């Protein structure tokens with residue numbers, strides 16, 4: 001009795017003092033995956049599982065679980081989880097493990113920013129640190145930009161030769177490039193305000209932590225967006241990346257995107 005009587009007011013006081021000095025939303029601790037935990041090729045979904053916003057074991061996952069993590073924690077609109085519903089339909093099961101997302105030809109594709117190209121012998125589920133270094137090195141500022149990620153996309157298309165990224169998978173790569181620029185920023189530009197290409201800047205230190213450790217880089221100031229990020233907010237970034245690719249595409253490898 002005495003014990004609880006004395007400890008409770010103290011912890012309540014300590015918590016209140018802490019909240020006043022660091023007024024930030026509580027972010028659940030990062031726990032790396034263990035050998036029996038399932039992870040896939042999506043750095044955001046893996047990160048949510050590593051922080052416990054999706055089941056940490058990564059098994060028996062549904063589109064609704066992903067949608068809930070997106071809307072309740074990440075503060076992106078529900079539509080960002082649509083690919084999970086499309087995946088479940090194409091995969092033929094409503095309940096899947098995160099590793100299933102590495103099935104080629106549904107969402108997973110070649111020319112990834114962080115993962116080497118899939119082959120049946122080498123599925124390359126885990127990010128290649130050298131690939132992340134090259135992505136970061138494509139910009140000579142502390143930020144990834146529209147131009148740097150367009151340069152990266154062109155470089156990766158070249159590096160995958162003779163394999164060719166199928167037309168129907170091009171959109172995924174552009175969308176993922178746009179999300180790489182926006183999701184680690186302090187605020188995602190609002191498409192309604194006609195943001196210029198320069199509004200899209202992803203801090204390298206945060207992107208490195210996100211991609212290398214699949215962890216939310218709170219030590220570099222990352223927080224979930226205050227404004228709900230909409231699918232439409234990705235469009236100006238995608239348009240700008242396509243334009244920049246056209247400008248930088250001296251070998252014509254991405255000709256077909258330019259229309």
Ligand code: HEM
Nearest residue numbers: 041042044081083084101107108109112113114115176179
């Ligand atoms: C806010 C929502 C999301 C964000 C920020 C996000 C972020 C990303 C990024 C940046 C990549 C590129 C990684 C790379 O190229 O190496 C990626 C890849 C991927 N994402 Fe997500 N993602 C989101 C939602 C989803 C959803 C809903 C699914 C489906 C369940 C999904 C499945 C995948 C898959 C399968 C890949 C691998 C593509 C590849 O082969 O490179 N993602 N994601």
Ligand SMILES: *[C@@H]1O[C@H](CO)[C@@H](O)[C@H](O)[C@H]1NC(C)=O
Nearest residue numbers: 055056057058059060061095
């Ligand atoms: C996933 O679902 C299967 C089938 O219902 C069950 O046997 C298994 O224990 C579940 N795994 C986890 C980690 O919940």
